[in-house]
Amino acid sequence: MPDYTAPTKDMLFILNDVLKISTLDIPGYDELEANFTAAVLNECGKLTAEVLAPLNAVGDLEGCRLENGVVRTPTGFKEAFEQVKAGGWAGLDCDPEYGGQNMPYIMATAASEMFGSANMAFSMYQGLTHGAYSAIHAHGSAHQKATYLPKMVSCEWTGTMNLTEPHCGTDLGLMRTKAEPQEDGSYAITGQKIFISAGDHDMAENIIHLVLAKIPGGPKGIKGVSLFIVPKFMLNEDGSPGRRNDLSVGKLEEKMGIHGNSTCVMNYDGATGYLLGEAHKGMRAMFTMMNEARLGVGLQGYAQAEVAYQNALTYAKDRLQGRDITGVKNPDGPADPLIVHPDIRRNLMEQKSFIEGARAFTYWGAHLIDRAHRQNDQDADGLVSLLTPVIKGFLSDKGFDMCVQAQQI
Ligand SMILES: Cc1cc2nc3c(=O)[nH]c(=O)nc-3n(C[C@H](O)[C@H](O)[C@H](O)COP(=O)(O)OP(=O)(O)OC[C@H]3O[C@@H](n4cnc5c(N)ncnc54)[C@H](O)[C@@H]3O)c2cc1C
Numbered sequence: 001m002p003d004y005t006a007p008t009k010d011m012l013f014i015l016n017d018v019l020k021i022s023t024l025d026i027p028g029y030d031e032l033e034a035n036f037t038a039a040v041l042n043e044c045g046k047l048t049a050e051v052l053a054p055l056n057a058v059g060d061l062e063g064c065r066l067e068n069g070v071v072r073t074p075t076g077f078k079e080a081f082e083q084v085k086a087g088g089w090a091g092l093d094c095d096p097e098y099g100g101q102n103m104p105y106i107m108a109t110a111a112s113e114m115f116g117s118a119n120m121a122f123s124m125y126q127g128l129t130h131g132a133y134s135a136i137h138a139h140g141s142a143h144q145k146a147t148y149l150p151k152m153v154s155c156e157w158t159g160t161m162n163l164t165e166p167h168c169g170t171d172l173g174l175m176r177t178k179a180e181p182q183e184d185g186s187y188a189i190t191g192q193k194i195f196i197s198a199g200d201h202d203m204a205e206n207i208i209h210l211v212l213a214k215i216p217g218g219p220k221g222i223k224g225v226s227l228f229i230v231p232k233f234m235l236n237e238d239g240s241p242g243r244r245n246d247l248s249v250g251k252l253e254e255k256m257g258i259h260g261n262s263t264c265v266m267n268y269d270g271a272t273g274y275l276l277g278e279a280h281k282g283m284r285a286m287f288t289m290m291n292e293a294r295l296g297v298g299l300q301g302y303a304q305a306e307v308a309y310q311n312a313l314t315y316a317k318d319r320l321q322g323r324d325i326t327g328v329k330n331p332d333g334p335a336d337p338l339i340v341h342p343d344i345r346r347n348l349m350e351q352k353s354f355i356e357g358a359r360a361f362t363y364w365g366a367h368l369i370d371r372a373h374r375q376n377d378q379d380a381d382g383l384v385s386l387l388t389p390v391i392k393g394f395l396s397d398k399g400f401d402m403c404v405q406a407q408q409i
Helices: 008-018 034-052 054-062 077-086 105-118 120-139 142-153 282-318 342-375 378-408
Strands: 065-067 070-072 157-162 178-181 187-197 206-214 225-231 233-235 241-244 247-252 263-275
Touching: 008 034, 008 105, 008 342, 034 054, 034 077, 034 105, 054 077, 054 120, 065 247, 070 247, 077 120, 105 120, 105 282, 105 342, 120 142, 120 157, 120 206, 120 225, 120 282, 142 157, 142 206, 157 187, 187 206, 187 225, 206 263, 206 282, 225 233, 225 282, 282 342, 282 378, 342 378
Parallel strands: 157 206, 178 206
Antiparallel strands: 065 070, 178 187, 187 263, 206 225, 225 263, 233 241, 247 263
16 A cells, blocks of 8 residues: 655755755744754644545545535545644644734645645645635635634635636636626626535535636626635524525536545535625636645645655565666575666656655745745745746646656556
8 A cells, every 4th residue: 555754854955955944034934943844844744644644545445425415525534634623734824813823835835745745635625725715815805804714724614716617617718607796795606617626525614615707797708707705504693604505516526536535516506605806806816826726736746756756666675576787686585676777766766856856846936925925025926926837837747757657666
């Protein structure tokens, strides 16, 4: 069975020796001295390796199930999610006003790498929530922030992003989901969204869907798209979840992997939604989530390569096949381990080099995000906006290639 050990030493090397984060002139970075970063990553390494990694195979084999309109997560996910919540891992870099720990984004990025390597399907539940948190934090009214953010930072409520429809994925200007204004200031959302990650599950009291839709009569195409907060359960006066909103899961999507994450077809049948940010400026608001999500996808690419590499390395050291061309290395055994063969070593070293470079690139990107957010550094913001799609595209493509190479071993 594949195994995972958090590469804490390699991660700390990038943070402390390459980027020298505690010396950088960014608010909050002075607290990131070596002992502190090691303590955080060691704790995260324990949780991800001991609790989440063993659930990866369970999640993939068992998958999510849709039962009477509700998605059930695989055995053990719920209990593990409670541990993640109790440790405050979901709110590591979130605003302390809403219960977050206010650590720099670079620390949340390092933690995400471990979550992604250990169990990507599991980590997407909190990952999507973090994206939705960021969009509400950046574009929500004071009331919306006070209503939703504390529960999302703690992951008592989780979040989703709803862009894709059956006939449109890349070109969202073609979107048909509509949002009709109601007398009380809310909107009635009607339409179908597909491939919605963490669209429904049994690990949170409420799910806060962020849904892109068009207000009738607005500009055509992408300029007429607005963003709405659509809770699974409407909120009572006291803020607790009340009656069910008019939305449902149509089915679970068939996928080749990540079966532990519920990827849903979501049907909105006049569901009550609340405008987030300005009307017709939904893409801008959604892109607060998208930039984060894109960096996260690049990170997933090399995080998968890391765990694949670890298992290829273990196998190459253990499996006895053939003899070393320079002389026998394991005279007491019937053959030498695979790792003595030059092509196996080349293959492993290529994977390792990619992972180390990818990690440095991603953490460096995360530090630019911290510069942009914590220092309002416009140059850093411009640079990371340019490089985020590069991080996503290059690291996910190459990360996939590295997994295939690891699989060859
Ligand atoms: C596991 C998984 C989880 C997902 N989670 C979510 C989610 O949480 N929320 C959500 O809203 N969506 C989600 N999606 C959907 C995802 O965002 C879409 O699949 C994606 O936007 C692409 O849309 P599409 O599949 O309709 O492809 P299409 O738009 O049909 O594109 C098909 C191909 O053509 C290429 N293409 C399209 N336009 C151009 C162009 N102008 N130039 C060159 N090439 C082009 C595309 O890159 C793609 O390779 C998820 C998908 C998967 C697989």
